[in-house]
Amino acid sequence: LTTMALVPQVRDAVDLPVVAAGGIADSRQLVAAFALGACGAQVGTCLLVSEECPIHENYKAAVLKAKDSGTVVTGRIGGTPVRILKNPMAKTYIAKEKEGADKLELEEFTLGALRRAVFEGDVKSGSLMAGQVAGMLHEVRPLRAILEELCGGCRGVLERMEKEGF
Structure with a gap:
């Protein structure tokens, strides 16, 4: 399920703090996570392109080059879904899954x-x-700039929404 569908359902079903994850990279999405009932958010992809992230520069460049349709979920058939960037490995993996390759x-x-x-x-x-x-x-x-924009921009999003009558 997507974050937009999952978070409110989990929030309604449990009496525990809910942390939203998936599809959160800017203050608009963080505000949406709070509106859905989350008390916090887990971010990942936006941190991959921080100066401090210790991944290879090629990986960072691939993330920056990716478009909105540049990812695919692998592992669905085996019950271990993971979203990754589309590349030759992803294409081969999905073909093997469809062919019926076992988990091993x-x-x-x-x-x-x-x-x-x-x-x-x-x-x-x-x-x-x-x-x-x-x-x-x-x-x-x-990293500091990413987090300041992510968290610090929430007030601006809320003010814009109020100004626009939401």
């Missing part, structure tokens, strides 16, 4: 794929984990 064969195929992406910068056979918000990211920035 798929695990062997992806063994070391994340390491190859993160440390070696292999953007062809590496597993480049990233969310759909990659299409919103356009530059490598300091």
Whole structure:
């Protein structure tokens, strides 16, 4: 399920704090997560392109190059879904899944794929984990700037909404 569908359902079903995750990279999305009932948010993809993130520069460049439709979910058939950037490895993995490869064969195929992406910068056979918000990211920035914009921009979003009559 998407964040927009899942968070309110979880919030209505439990009497625990709910943290929204998935599709959150700017203050508009953070405000939406709060509106859906979350008390906080987990962000990931937007942090991949921080100066401080220790992934290979090729991985960062691939995230910045990605468009809104540049990701795919692998592992659905085996029950271990992961969203990654589309690349030759993702294409082959999905073909193997559709052919009926068992979990062990798929695990062997992806063994070391994340390491190859993160440390070696292999953007062809590496597993480049990233969310759909990659299409919103356009530059490598300091972590502080990313977080200040993410959190500090919420008030501006709320003020704009009030001004527009929401």
